[in-house]
Ligand SMILES: Nc1nc2c(c(=O)[nH]1)N(C=O)[C@@H](CNc1ccc(C(=O)N[C@@H](CCC(=O)O)C(=O)O)cc1)CN2
């Protein structure tokens with residue numbers, strides 16, 4: 001039916017415009033966080049990540065694969081968090097951007113294995129495992145600007161994670177790593193948005209999200 005198609009398309013255009021406005025506001029708010037607070041938040045995230053994964057049913061036993069990311073700009077997270085994961089026995093995969101396509105992945109081998117990429121990113125310089133490596137992940141830590149209580153995530157707007165997370169195992173938890181006030185009531189959603197299972201926050205620890213909340 002035409003009306004339904006038109007309504008859907010208007011809604012999607014509205015969602016895209018809303019997302020762009022929200023991104024600008026959230027990035028400005030992140031930049032305004034004092035360095036000391038950011039460092040304290042990063043320490044709390046690193047302190048909480050192993051318990052969070054265990055609580056999600058993904059303990060380090062058996063060297064499970066976990067996808068994570070190297071923070072860029074004022075993003076929550078740290079290399080220390082990645083070191084904790086690797087030190088505990090997880091096999092940590094990091095994303096490599098290859099254009100408008102699913103992310104490729106490469107093993108985190110420590111800070112020395114990272115090289116500067118586009119957008120201020122530091123990406124692993126080692127062997128590329130391809131886009132399908134995400135199917136091995138028992139959990140994915142996902143960079144986000146915000147996430148809502150139904151699991152809708154707002155990212156940077158490239159669609160990289162949506163393309164990749166569509167390949168992840170349905171049983172693997174998808175964990176958005178955000179500041180406490182970046183867990184919000186509701187974000188604009190588009191059909192391709194892959195829902196998050198939980199948020200990892202500095203102050204509230206692991207916050208479980210409910211796809212049924214929408
Ligand atoms: N840490 C991290 N890695 C990631 C992502 C992400 O959001 N965060 N991505 C998610 O899809 C992909 C890369 N996409 C990105 C797109 C734009 C910018 C960006 O706007 N960078 C700013 C500098 C950082 C800032 O100040 O916030 C810039 O270029 O000015 C970064 C990553 C894959 N890897």
Ligand SMILES: Nc1ncnc2c1ncn2[C@@H]1O[C@H](COP(=O)(O)OP(=O)(O)OP(=O)(O)O)[C@@H](O)[C@H]1O
Pocket residue numbers: 019153154155156157158159160161162163166190192193
């Ligand atoms: N599964 C997909 N297949 C093809 N294109 C997609 C897919 N997911 C997203 N896109 C494209 O990417 C664009 C940006 O998507 P969106 O605004 O949801 O990105 P994001 O999740 O904020 O970004 P990122 O994952 O890079 O942080 C969409 O308008 C769409 O064109």
